Amino acid sequence: xxxxxxxxxxxxxxxxxxxxxxxxxxxxxxxxxxxxxxxxxxxxxxxxxxxxxxxxxxxxxxxxxxxxxxxxxxxxxxxxxxxxxxxxxxxxxxxxxxxxxxxxxxxxxxxxxxxxxxxxxxxxxxxxxxxxxxxxxxxxxxxxxxxxxxxxxxxxxxxxxxxxxxxxxxxxxxxxxxxxxxxxxxxxxxxxxxxxxxxxxxxxxxxxxxxxxxxxxxxxxxxxxxxxxxxxxxxxxxxxxxxxxxxxxxxxxxxxxxxxxxxxxxxxxxxxxxxxxxxxxxxxxxxxxxxxxxxxxxxxxxxxxxxxxxxxxxxxxxxxxxxxxxxxxxxxxxxxxxxxxxxxxxxxxxxxxxxxxxxxxxxxxxxxxxxxxxxxxxxxxxxxxxxxxxxxxxxxxxxxxxxxxxxxxxxxxxxxxxxxxxxxxxxxxxxxxxxxxxxxxxxxxxxxxxxxxxxxxxxxxxxxxxxxxxxxxxxxxxxxxxxxxxxxxxxxxxxxxxxxxxxxxxxxxxxxxxxxxxxxxxxxxxxxxxxxxxxxxxxxxxxxxxxxxxxxxxxxxxxxxxxxxxxxxxxx
Amino acid sequence: xxxxxxxxxxxxxxxxxxxxxxxxxxxxxxxxxxxxxxxxxxxxxxxxxxxxxxxxxxxxxxxxxxxxxxxxxxxxxxxxxxxxxxxxxxxxxxxxxxxxxxxxxxxxxxxxxxxxxxxxxxxxxxxxxxxxxxxxxxxxxxxxxxxxxxxxxxxxxxxxxxxxxxxxx
Numbered sequence: 001x002x003x004x005x006x007x008x009x010x011x012x013x014x015x016x017x018x019x020x021x022x023x024x025x026x027x028x029x030x031x032x033x034x035x036x037x038x039x040x041x042x043x044x045x046x047x048x049x050x051x052x053x054x055x056x057x058x059x060x061x062x063x064x065x066x067x068x069x070x071x072x073x074x075x076x077x078x079x080x081x082x083x084x085x086x087x088x089x090x091x092x093x094x095x096x097x098x099x100x101x102x103x104x105x106x107x108x109x110x111x112x113x114x115x116x117x118x119x120x121x122x123x124x125x126x127x128x129x130x131x132x133x134x135x136x137x138x139x140x141x142x143x144x145x146x147x148x149x150x151x152x153x154x155x156x157x158x159x160x161x162x163x164x165x166x167x168x169x170x171x172x173x174x175x176x177x178x179x180x181x182x183x184x185x186x187x188x189x190x191x192x193x194x195x196x197x198x199x200x201x202x203x204x205x206x207x208x209x210x211x212x213x214x215x216x217x218x219x220x221x222x223x224x225x226x227x228x229x230x231x232x233x234x235x236x237x238x239x240x241x242x243x244x245x246x247x248x249x250x251x252x253x254x255x256x257x258x259x260x261x262x263x264x265x266x267x268x269x270x271x272x273x274x275x276x277x278x279x280x281x282x283x284x285x286x287x288x289x290x291x292x293x294x295x296x297x298x299x300x301x302x303x304x305x306x307x308x309x310x311x312x313x314x315x316x317x318x319x320x321x322x323x324x325x326x327x328x329x330x331x332x333x334x335x336x337x338x339x340x341x342x343x344x345x346x347x348x349x350x351x352x353x354x355x356x357x358x359x360x361x362x363x364x365x366x367x368x369x370x371x372x373x374x375x376x377x378x379x380x381x382x383x384x385x386x387x388x389x390x391x392x393x394x395x396x397x398x399x400x401x402x403x404x405x406x407x408x409x410x411x412x413x414x415x416x417x418x419x420x421x422x423x424x425x426x427x428x429x430x431x432x433x434x435x436x437x438x439x440x441x442x443x444x445x446x447x448x449x450x451x452x453x454x455x456x457x458x459x460x461x462x463x464x465x466x467x468x469x470x471x472x473x474x475x476x477x478x479x480x481x482x483x484x485x486x487x488x489x490x491x492x493x494x495x496x497x498x499x500x501x502x503x504x505x506x507x508x509x510x511x512x513x514x515x516x517x518x519x520x521x522x523x524x525x526x527x528x529x530x531x532x533x534x535x536x537x538x539x540x541x542x543x544x545x546x547x548x549x550x551x552x553x554x555x556x557x558x559x560x561x562x563x564x565x566x567x568x569x570x571x572x
Numbered sequence: 573x574x575x576x577x578x579x580x581x582x583x584x585x586x587x588x589x590x591x592x593x594x595x596x597x598x599x600x601x602x603x604x605x606x607x608x609x610x611x612x613x614x615x616x617x618x619x620x621x622x623x624x625x626x627x628x629x630x631x632x633x634x635x636x637x638x639x640x641x642x643x644x645x646x647x648x649x650x651x652x653x654x655x656x657x658x659x660x661x662x663x664x665x666x667x668x669x670x671x672x673x674x675x676x677x678x679x680x681x682x683x684x685x686x687x688x689x690x691x692x693x694x695x696x697x698x699x700x701x702x703x704x705x706x707x708x709x710x711x712x713x714x715x716x717x718x719x720x721x722x723x724x725x726x727x728x729x730x731x732x733x734x735x736x737x738x739x740x741x
Contacts, residue, residue, distance in 0.1 A: 123586065124589070127586070127590060128593050128594070128597045132640040135585065135586075152640060184640065186581075186582060186640050186641055186643045308638070309637070309638070310631065310634040310638050312634075313630060313631075314631060
């Protein structure tokens, strides 16, 4: 800790602040407006800079790192295009509440607004997609601003913060002192749930006949998985999870009903539809979960625990709101539970739904199928790997067939649904996770959106596994075209234009293989999982026309769930 | 239902923009919005008049609170408050109508602030419905142009009940 004030340049202050925030990695790309920072970076020892190939990749890497580690992910880019290229990643982090801080270079303050070379109003552009953002106009404000940025990003409901750094501010000199804490009268996240509300919730659960816990990403962000497990196990409560909640409760536990919502399990959705007390924990009643709001959990008394008051009564009106940190609320709740509800009948009912309509795919015709591959990956890694997906069919199959046993193990773009998230996020996660395999399950479409980052993975010798589920289609869009758009497969067929993924991987220096029959899956997965000398790419050539089931069509109710492809004969 | 919401924000670059961006991003209506300094230099007060169902209004207040630059949000709707709009209205006059217009202005306790050989400019302050009434009356004469400030509002001071005992003792 420095006690005497010393004069430092803005660039030195920048690194000094990052050192105080214990930043280990910066994902970045140099350019004109940040040259001074990169000049200093050359001699910085306390953190490692990861050179990306595109700034969007940097933002997703920071997200992957943050989601896997629980720490703040840091991005450094130049002004103008460098900054605008991060926009998709920032929006993604905003939708999924991922703590990242993006530092963007900016033209000197006297040129702001002049349409200077590589100028973009990134503070204006990112205002609606950041939790907060700053333009630092004076070097004297730099240290306090960085402190605020990390504080805002990582507390309350986490989210992205952007700090815009004009070139002259970085070059100026001032006395440096890193504030120990920041006071912002407009920002005081509530951590403790209201005691009486918690007591009331406990009473409701105790007396419930058909309770259900609906668990979202908030449980993972608050590190509340232990409290959740304790509360659910002690009281024999069924648990269903959102896409972001997977891993908060072990997928192999019989009390787990798997995911709910559009592509959730039949039994989880039936349970939601029939429960008498629905307790939402760190979830936000997203439209992919609720379907038609008017028909969502109509029989249930709804309890909603969330740290963000704006989430309460936004999509679904609830009966008992509890604003607070879900970890804390769960601990309090468990303490209030002096008796458990009697749920034998309820479990019998749930299990009969489970038997009525299990997850199912065709595995007797000798064709290679995505579900089979993902099930194999789940078995071989015993649900212990960190799985990073892209967006689409493979993402939904992963959520259905991979049995996540740990939190911070399922990294996926949920809210924004960003294709191209997978590979860079897996790279970011690989910097945070060293003791478990990091596996990117992606599609042929999504992979091509950020495949340039293979270079980053190779250069850093990251032992990530890249499994491309190649159906030569933008599969999920194709599925909607088949089901809802008159089978007009408009611009979703990639079979004529896809590259040779093995050659592509090899061109980057990635060990690459291709598989097209189920018989080879075991052997290739074993080889990939035991390979530690860098990335390992496998292209799985799967059936083109498969669809994800079950599906509740958008805006529909559980009653309209489709559990299999209609036989042409049944379609009249 | 119309709501008048008073928001104290940090007097900082971009604070107004954040509120405006939030309103447009969430699809909330704005009838009027005004901003100015308060008794404290570092704090600005925004007065927002907005309209929507109760559920939406609840979200408006929550979303305003969620902004980092927001210090305090007070929904003045249904509370005892003072509300004022200021309007500058330039009206055409002819021979014979000038006196009428000035008398209308007097009735509404306005001021004549400018005049030339064709038009007369009035300054009217008051609650928004009073301004609406003035505009209504002046319309037949031909309004050349008008500028309205948007509503500013403050909660009334607490009305203490007269306590007989405290006087006699």
